[in-house]
């Protein structure tokens with residue numbers, strides 16, 4: 001597949017985990033990747049890996065929680081390639097705390113990186129994405145959908161990223177920019193490896209948010225979903241406005257064959273633990289799309305609780 005040929009894609013968090021895997025996947029599909037991360041050595045390694053595979057990328061040092069750094073990253077990327085077609089907001093941080101013992105400085109830091117960082121990147125990139133009728137994929141989490149214990153700040157930040165995404169999808173969808181979010185869970189990355197759980201907690205509560213088979217998925221699974229969500233806005237699909245949920249569901253079936261079974265998207269479809277569900281954002285799409293009722297369109301495809309494959 002060459003879905004990203006002639007497309008310039010900016011990815012934050014590209015030094016590690018899901019961001020790194022997304023950079024490799026998009027470069028493999030012909031995109032030129034602006035790899036941004038505050039881990040300079042790590043992001044240079046990602047670029048070197050892309051180069052070894054014959055792809056095109058540059059590394060930029062970027063702290064997404066710093067507005068000046070965010071603006072400079074977008075400026076430098078556009079200066080290098082002359083345009084921007086897609087933005088992936090993947091940089092993020094996680095920590096577990098007992099809520100009654102959590103420190104405000106930790107809470108603030110998580111909100112600053114995960115939420116403010118996503119907002120500032122979108123704000124800086126959107127003028128360029130309007131020009132190219134481009135796309136944004138924001139990395140939320142199943143924490144945005146509820147029930148993650150001991151992650152008050154992280155869950156709040158990811159819930160807000162999902163709400164922000166829906167806001168931007170409606171505001172900029174009419175200008176041709178496709179904005180989506182993914183909600184993965186239990187992906188084997190350095191972030192998960194580094195988690196320190198508070199002492200004395202009931203671990204069984206964490207099982208509620210793990211995949212039904214308990215297996216953590218590789219970051220390349222989410223990278224497949226990131227590439228898919230951007231390709232929804234590719235010229236073959238025009239913008240999301242022209243894709244009805246039934247069509248999108250068909251694509252998600254293809255995605256499932258790639259073993260992406262723990263994602264969800266805000267475009268009216270949720271895929272979680274191998275199941276396909278409608279979610280309330282279908283309503284938002286019906287409203288701003290003005291097209292046929294997506295829920296009616298959906299009836300021919302698996303609905304809530306049905307197995308996908």
Ligand SMILES: NC(=O)c1ccc[n+]([C@@H]2O[C@H](COP(=O)([O-])OP(=O)(O)OC[C@H]3O[C@@H](n4cnc5c(N)ncnc54)[C@H](O)[C@@H]3O)[C@@H](O)[C@H]2O)c1
Nearest residue numbers: 013015016017018038063064091092141184186187189191
């Ligand atoms: N791993 C999972 O199970 C999982 C599940 C749901 C959502 N997510 C989300 O996916 C995203 C990527 O997570 P991951 O698991 O790949 O983690 P990771 O730790 O492997 O990668 C995160 C990257 O973000 C970078 N980063 C952190 N703070 C930054 C900042 N201020 N500015 C720029 N870069 C910064 C880090 O240097 C790192 O390279 C995060 O937003 C995370 O919340 C992960």
